[in-house]
Amino acid sequence: MIRDTATGFLQKTMREYAARTGLDPASDRPRRYLWTDAYAVCTYLDLFRLTGDAAYRALALALVGQVHHTLGRHRDDDPRAGWISDLPAAEGEEHPTAGGLRIGKKMNERAAGEPFDERLEWDRDGQYYHYLTKWMHALSRVAAVTGDPVYLRWAMELARVAHEAFTYAAGGGKRMYWKMSIDLSRPLVHAMGQHDPLDGLVTYSELQAAVKNLPGTAARIDLAPGIADMAGICRKVHLVTDDPLGIGGLLFDATRIARLMIEGEWTYAELLESVLGAAGPGLVSFAQRGVLRHPAAYRLAFRELGLAVGLAGVPMMLEAFEEHPDAFAPSLQRQAQAIAEYLPLGEAIREFWLDEKNRQAATWTEHREINTVMLATSLAPGEFLMV
Template sequence: MEPSTPKGLAMAAMTAVYGHFDELSPGEADAWVPPSSPGAGGHRGRYLWTDAFGVVNFVTMAVGTSSEKYMTLAKRLVWAVHDVLGRTRDGTARLDRATDQEPLKGGLRIGKTTESGPDCDGQYHHYLTLWMFALNRLSVAAKDPAYNDLAIQLARAIHPHFFVEHAPGQMHMVWKISTDMKTVLVQSQGNLDAATGFIIFKLLQDTAEKQGRGKGLLEKEVDDYAKVMGRKEETHPSGDPLDLGMGLWVSHIYPDEAWSSEFKGRALALAGRLISKDSPTLNRPVARRLAFREFGACLGISCCDAMSPELQAKVEAVLDFWENHVARGFEEELRPISQVMYAAARNPGAFRMSYLT
């Protein structure tokens, strides 16, 4: 793999997080334990958002090279995340409600380094849905329904805890809940949480039907998201690069959904301005720019089939800027998340629905 190609640059970024995995023999891959250092950051070396990107990137490598080794590494990373973030912080027990037979019934911790305080550990809806997507892509690529089954198990487990009654008969979503899922930590609703839940849960349900697991397995949950979306304005894309990019990515999964088509049209127009060379966002001092947020925008744009050559050139200019910047300008604490998102932006692969069809 040529180091200067998009795939080579993506491989280098993944190596910075997960070590020299490319040198492993098939037998060594079978016993691989993802490193805690450099690792994904977070608690005990695992951070749910970063490792979700890691799994999808490994699936991209596996399909792109027809190498079973990368598929094995994706499965090993899934095991490690469930073993660390599916347990209490001391690692002695699974989270409440979870068992060895149903390891995701207690949800998954974010992997924050602190147990309490304003940025403490807990569970985020948008992290959990991204992890469900990673399990789904692994399930489809590996032709193993067990991973999509796990995603559905997680979906059912966390869903009711992110919905609270705002008024009699009216539910709204919350941003963050405690690790044991008993307490709401942030009352506000994430900008695209309902739309993301609707799309990802629908994807899990449709995959389960194709895999012969049953029909309508998440019908109630999908309906709940649709009701919340009907009461909240979900079609206005945010000017935040990461939020904009992840919205574009979600919208491309089911492009013919009414929400998706409306959001995508508005978001692509905004994206073109956001990553242009005269954009205020890109003209801030490097110290005030967050690389991973810009990579989110680049990934979302790259997942859209309607991307113009002009927009593609703007995406490549952003990625080249960070590649050429000294050490890519990544802050130490944000280095793992920046690396895996850079890898995905360079080589979107399995983040694109067309990649596995």
């Protein structure tokens, strides 16, 4: 539960986000960005849960529709038009995620044959796998809150097309691309994201488990082969990182794994130990670097706030371990208790960025929307951390 002193700030912040990005009142040319909007959907749902105000649920549903009609379609500066899936207009409305979803970057994607420029690539559009998994998760939460299986079907259709496009055979197994073109026809960045396979494994498992709770979901979409692929890739991936956003992602995935294990929907018990085992050293390294002693001008809020969100899942894990001792090895509780010693980091991060003078730094204003929503999610992370 968020503190009463933060409730007003949270509601004001998320209403301002809706107005500033063209969500409410609705704009003909809204500014949509897939990562930020995935967090925003979950935060609106959590505000609905916390306040009982149906207006926040309505904002979450409106945001889903706007994302699909903006990022599921070609850019205004692209000679192509319509759904990026190439589906006819009416069919695209029924299956808005069938071609994936654009990132929402300001620049168009690199043209085929155009030289690669690492600096420019960060500003170019395309599709990121780890953004798509966040949107799958957001759609799953909308389905759970509304009871409408169409949102889960859209999430599973997105999982299917993303898996087909981003994975490829290599060395007797599978590997992944980090970034694909808008139409998913060619890789834009061949390297594999460090935690992308883990995100895929956990998210596919979340969706597969959710089908059992929502009769009417299209059962013909079976993610089991994709789950097996991702599990195979995960066995070869080094998970340790000292990047705060990466550590937060590990803890987010660990929280979801714990919930899936309680429900009997997870068959890779040893992986939770590996994930927690990677998060622990990462936290030690991050804390030792002393980043949180720096002024706002030298800090990236959204990366730190990603850690704060992930740390919010640790008490949930500890509670799960205590309430379901038969489902977890005792070593997992010891790992989580060691990580819990770093919970004050999350509080320090939130307090720092709640201070208005720190939000005047260029590092905040240059990334205002993603920073704003990540701060809001860190204050109300309940829905985001659910499966």
